Amino acid sequence: MQIALFVTCLTDALSPSAGKAVVEVLERLGHEVVFPEAQTCCGQMHLNSGYRREAHALARRFVAVFSRFDAIVTPSASCAGTVLEGYRNLAEDLADGELAAGVEHLGATLYEFSQLLVDVLRVTDVGAAFPHRVAYHPSCHSLRVLHLRDQPLQLLANVAGLELVEHADRESCCGFGGTFSMKNAATSTAMMQDKLQAVTEAGAEVLCSVDSSCLTHLGGGASRERLPLRTMHLAEILAKSRGSAPVH
Amino acid sequence: MARSFRDAAPFPKAAPVFLANPQLRANLRGATTTIRTKRDRLVAELADFESMRQQAEAIKNDALGRLGDLLAELETNVQAAGGTVHFARDAAEAREIIVALVAAQGVDEVVKVKSMTTAEIELNGALEAAGITPVETDLAELIVQLGDDLPSHIVVPAIHRNRREIRDLFLARMGEHGLAAPDGLTDSPSELAAAARAHLRDRFLRAKVAISGANFMVAESGTLAIVESEGNGRMCLTLPETLISLVGIEKVLPTNADLGVFLRLLARSATGERMNPYTSLFSGVHPGDGPQAFHLVLLDNGRSTTLADPVGRQALRCIRCAACLNVCPVYERVGGHAYGSVYPGPIGAVLAPQLDHVVSDPVSAALPFASTLCGACYAVCPVRIDIPRLLVHLRARVVEHNQETGPHLEAAAMAAAMVVLASPRRLALAERLFSALPGGALRRLAPRLPGALGAWAIARDLPPAPAASFRSWWSHHRGSQPAAASQLRPTAVLGLLGARLSRPRRATSVPPTERSGDARHKILNDLATLRRSAPVSSGVPAPLPQPARSALETFLERVAAYDASVTRVGPGEVAPAVQAALARSGARRVLVPPGLQAAWLPTAGPTCEQDPGEPAAMLERYDAAITACAVAIAESGTVVLDGTSGQGRRALSLLPDHLIVVVSADQVVDDVDQALARLRPGTPQTWISGPSATSDIELQRVQGVHGPRRLDVIAIA
Ligand code: SF4
Numbered sequence: 025m026q027i028a029l030f031v032t033c034l035t036d037a038l039s040p041s042a043g044k045a046v047v048e049v050l051e052r053l054g055h056e057v058v059f060p061e062a063q064t065c066c067g068q069m070h071l072n073s074g075y076r077r078e079a080h081a082l083a084r085r086f087v088a089v090f091s092r093f094d095a096i097v098t099p100s101a102s103c104a105g106t107v108l109e110g111y112r113n114l115a116e117d118l119a120d121g122e123l124a125a126g127v128e129h130l131g132a133t134l135y136e137f138s139q140l141l142v143d144v145l146r147v148t149d150v151g152a153a154f155p156h157r158v159a160y161h162p163s164c165h166s167l168r169v170l171h172l173r174d175q176p177l178q179l180l181a182n183v184a185g186l187e188l189v190e191h192a193d194r195e196s197c198c199g200f201g202g203t204f205s206m207k208n209a210a211t212s213t214a215m216m217q218d219k220l221q222a223v224t225e226a227g228a229e230v231l232c233s234v235d236s237s238c239l240t241h242l243g244g245g246a247s248r249e250r251l252p253l254r255t256m257h258l259a260e261i262l263a264k265s266r267g268s269a270p271v272h
Numbered sequence: 273m274a275r276s277f278r279d280a281a282p283f284p285k286a287a288p289v290f291l292a293n294p295q296l297r298a299n300l301r302g303a304t305t306t307i308r309t310k311r312d313r314l315v316a317e318l319a320d321f322e323s324m325r326q327q328a329e330a331i332k333n334d335a336l337g338r339l340g341d342l343l344a345e346l347e348t349n350v351q352a353a354g355g356t357v358h359f360a361r362d363a364a365e366a367r368e369i370i371v372a373l374v375a376a377q378g379v380d381e382v383v384k385v386k387s388m389t390t391a392e393i394e395l396n397g398a399l400e401a402a403g404i405t406p407v408e409t410d411l412a413e414l415i416v417q418l419g420d421d422l423p424s425h426i427v428v429p430a431i432h433r434n435r436r437e438i439r440d441l442f443l444a445r446m447g448e449h450g451l452a453a454p455d456g457l458t459d460s461p462s463e464l465a466a467a468a469r470a471h472l473r474d475r476f477l478r479a480k481v482a483i484s485g486a487n488f489m490v491a492e493s494g495t496l497a498i499v500e501s502e503g504n505g506r507m508c509l510t511l512p513e514t515l516i517s518l519v520g521i522e523k524v525l526p527t528n529a530d531l532g533v534f535l536r537l538l539a540r541s542a543t544g545e546r547m548n549p550y551t552s553l554f555s556g557v558h559p560g561d562g563p564q565a566f567h568l569v570l571l572d573n574g575r576s577t578t579l580a581d582p583v584g585r586q587a588l589r590c591i592r593c594a595a596c597l598n599v600c601p602v603y604e605r606v607g608g609h610a611y612g613s614v615y616p617g618p619i620g621a622v623l624a625p626q627l628d629h630v631v632s633d634p635v636s637a638a639l640p641f642a643s644t645l646c647g648a649c650y651a652v653c654p655v656r657i658d659i660p661r662l663l664v665h666l667r668a669r670v671v672e673h674n675q676e677t678g679p680h681l682e683a684a685a686m687a688a689a690m691v692v693l694a695s696p697r698r699l700a701l702a703e704r705l706f707s708a709l710p711g712g713a714l715r716r717l718a719p720r721l722p723g724a725l726g727a728w729a730i731a732r733d734l735p736p737a738p739a740a741s742f743r744s745w746w747s748h749h750r751g752s753q754p755a756a757a758s759q760l761r762p763t764a765v766l767g768l769l770g771a772r773l774s775r776p777r778r779a780t781s782v783p784p785t786e787r788s789g790d791a792r793h794k795i796l797n798d799l800a801t802l803r804r805s806a807p808v809s810s811g812v813p814a815p816l817p818q819p820a821r822s823a824l825e826t827f828l829e830r831v832a833a834y835d836a837s838v839t840r841v842g843p844g845e846v847a848p849a850v851q852a853a854l855a856r857s858g859a860r861r862v863l864v865p866p867g868l869q870a871a872w873l874p875t876a877g878p879t880c881e882q883d884p885g886e887p888a889a890m891l892e893r894y895d896a897a898i899t900a901c902a903v904a905i906a907e908s909g910t911v912v913l914d915g916t917s918g919q920g921r922r923a924l925s926l927l928p929d930h931l932i933v934v935v936s937a938d939q940v941v942d943d944v945d946q947a948l949a950r951l952r953p954g955t956p957q958t959w960i961s962g963p964s965a966t967s968d969i970e971l972q973r974v975q976g977v978h979g980p981r982r983l984d985v986i987a988i989a
Contacts, residue, residue, distance in 0.1 A: 031742050033693065037703045038735050040742035047750075059746045065693040072645060074667030075686045082693060113661055117583065168647035197601040201644025206727040208642060210288040213731035214605045215644075244732030 026056045028093035032100045033065035039236040042099050042257035049262045062089045068106040073203045083111045087126035096134045101234045104136045105169030142175040148182050153266030155185030159228035163235035164197050176258050184266045191226035200241040216245045231255045274396035280612025282638035287610045299434045300607050306971040307598045310544025327533050329656045332589040340799030342491040342524045349494030353556025355566040359792035362573050363393035371402045379480045385505045386410035387485030389518050391614045407475050409504035411468050412968035418445040424608030426594040427542050432607050435459040461969040465977045477889040482508035486519045492527050493953040494555045501549045503964040503979025509552050510922045511888050515563040521570050522588040528953040532945035537654040541593040547908035547961035555954045561921035574627035576798045583665045587623045589655040596649035618649035622662040631673040640666035703741035711737045823906040823940045830909025834962025836983040846872040853984040857930040859896035865920025888923035896930035903950045904935045907943040914955040931980040936988040
């Protein structure tokens with residue numbers, strides 16, 4: 025199956041290894057990944073910060089670049105949420121019927137990485153091995169915009185040697201919130217510190233999520249506090265091959 | 273003098289002060305965790321919660337879509353029931369109307385039921401300025417008032433205080449306002465509730481005028497519904513001679529039947545109870561029962577403007593349950609005061625700016641940004657207000673205002689970002705520039721930089737710059753040639769990195785409402801215009817599935833869950849059960865309403881006296897009361913009294929400390945909707961679910977405040 029990768033601007037610039045990992049996992053499963061080089065950014069930052077006009081231009085660009093593909097994958101739940109829900113609201117607010125039609129089409133083609141694997145490709149074991157204690161942070165947009173269920177956990181459960189640790193208040197926000205993290209930095213980091221404390225108290229060595237933005241924020245805090253904690257995107261863990269054939 | 277939020281700082285400035293208070297953080301965390309757990313458990317109990325939310329949303333949309341007509345219908349019906357209706361366009365008009373009504377009674381004290389709307393119009397300050405003392409009677413409001421404090425939560429205004437702080441406050445301040453707290457008062461919530469009962473008892477009994485809000489109004493019957501726990505509301509609604517209710521115009525529902533879904537949703541969402549202890553329904557004036565003068569003041573104060581915004585108007589569906597506050601991770605960290613608004617938390621962040629015209633002041637303009645858009649609020653909201661969408665919508669209004677009013681640093685940074693993001697070539701170049709930056713030095717420097725970068729770095733290291741972006745990796749290993757450099761000015765990138773994020777500035781304010789002319793005419797006219805231009809979409813409410821269990825069994829089990837005593841008897845065995853109940857409480861003087869079945873009265877023990885019909889406050893001298901009921905509800909363990917034969921006036925089931933209610937099996941229905949169908953609209957109703965109680969101290973339910981502290985339900989099976 026040919027799958028177009030929407031890598032997101034943040035992953036592109038700051039966490040390219042997560043993007044590479046998505047490519048590796050999908051190719052290991054026998055799929056062809058293409059990267060439409062005309063892509064830039066879904067416009068989430070502009071949209072969520074109130075820059076509707078700018079976001080609208082980026083939304084139209086996104087639709088133009090991606091509407092020709094039958095399957096699109098992105099490593100970011102919040103960017104997928106922006107396209108599927110944010111664009112719909114934007115199209116309604118600005119009465120842009122063309123954008124609305126574009127979003128409708130993307131609703132059937134755009135998937136967050138774990139959704140694509142579990143719901144579309146029907147794979148829960150990608151042949152990975154990662155002998156570490158891992159905590160999973162379900163990002164807010166994965167839970168409450170995309171309504172992801174336990175797809176990431178199913179995938180993690182089949183990683184050889186991986187021990188999944190449960191932490192307190194798992195579903196509460198990490199405090200990132202886009203420009204909130206800077207406009208209201210004190211509140212943002214207070215939330216972050218609670219999250220990091222819960223995760224380290226649970227004994228995790230690695231904190232995993234399906235949103236690089238949350239991980240940049242949490243990883244920055246862990247680094248500042250010199251915590252023995254690494255952040256990794258789900259794809260980066262799944263890319264650690266155990267060398268045996270994946271179970272389809 | 274009552275404090276107000278007038279001199280509050282904008283959220284980004286205010287929040288750090290509250291974040292730095294470990295006691296406050298602990299109090300909030302404890303209280304919100306308690307209430308979230310209770311709410312989740314009780315919501316899970318209802319199989320049809322989702323369809324109830326949709327039904328509530330549809331009813332509210334329908335009502336908002338024809339608000340003008342409904343208000344006119346409500347006005348007619350309240351007046352037909354002996355009430356007077358006033359319209360107030362803004363806070364100042366509402367204050368004037370209410371102060372004049374109170375002054376006309378020649379009193380210098382009023383008792384108040386907890387009401388966010390009176391806080392919205394800053395009524396207490398206006399009353400004080402007119403020489404009238406407002407006495408807050410809700411436990412949490414009393415705590416706020418005694419502490420010269422401000423409310424920090426919609427349902428539990430003193431949620432920021434713990435039991436120890438409340439004990440200290442009672443000991444220090446109660447004496448200044450009336451009966452002092454007893455020496456040796458401990459911090460046990462039940463002792464604190466008892467101290468509040470004693471402190472306020474005499475105020476209730478002598479009050480001539482009461483002021484309330486309302487949770488719902490019903491157009492077709494002119495009914496007001498007031499939901500509470502402690503019995504202070506019932507005291508205010510039944511004992512004084514004059515009642516003034518201030519209610520926002522958005523609170524009207526079309527029909528009596530519409531109340532059902534909201535009563536089912538509200539308590540579960542608000543306090544995590546099947547039903548709050550008391551719900552009072554009344555329409556205008558009821559001869560021989562309760563206040564004989566009733567004034568309804570309908571408040572616009574920005575609501576019709578809000579209704580004119582097709583996205584923003586959904587905030588008017590709010591039923592003030594505060595579920596969104598209790599799950600909000602931002603609220604949990606900073607508390608309500610940081611929002612600088614009477615309505616705090618997620619709903620405050622979308623309602624306050626709209627009522628206040630968003631960009632007119634810096635506190636309001638900062639509120640839509642006081643959220644991570646995590647969506648926890650939307651997930652619990654019983655009327656499905658899409659708060660994250662509203663926040664984004666209001667952010668756009670602030671930003672568009674900033675863009676119009678001249679150069680703005682954040683806008684410039686966002687424009688610079690657009691230069692980069694509008695072209696993959698420029699993005700590739702920016703990424704290469706970024707990778708080439710001296711990462712280590714920048715990391716060390718960042719915490720001292722101004723603007724966004726410095727804010728990020730207060731507690732977070734910058735991410736290490738990767739050797740190459742994904743894009744460049746792809747083009748080297750998989751794809752075409754690397755993107756060629758284009759004419760990106762490096763200053764654009766630096767501008768992006770260093771730009772100070774904006775703080776919304778003071779802007780020209782919206783012109784004040786025109787004060788002349790007829791307020792009623794203006795509000796109804798505006799709404800009529802709106803209706804023509806922008807109908808609110810509405811769906812057809814779905815029918816509710818009925819619970820399957822035996823109604824009587826469920827009813828008795830759920831009454832018992834409120835710590836009420838439950839006795840099942842045969843038809844001839846009521847009198848001995850009543851006698852035993854009276855013996856348990858040691859009641860000496862027992863009150864019975866006219867028309868109560870004589871066969872139910874005990875043949876031995878204390879004598880039962882029929883209500884002598886004197887002023888209601890005189891009923892205080894009775895220790896117990898026995899009454900029949902109109903209908904009982906299994907799902908919530910509720911008995912409903914409607915003042916018909918064998919039940920008497922409302923004060924009868926309120927003032928004596930022990931209440932005995934006799935229910936027959938054929939009166940028990942499955943749920944609230946069936947109960948409403950059996951009740952006659954327009955009657956004075958009291959819905960009782962357990963003894964009076966409060967959750968105002970650390971969100972722990974404590975039994976026994978102003979209403980009867982002991983409830984016996986005797987069921988004839
Ligand atoms: S917005 Fe919804 S959850 Fe929040 S107080 Fe209003 S009704 Fe309750």
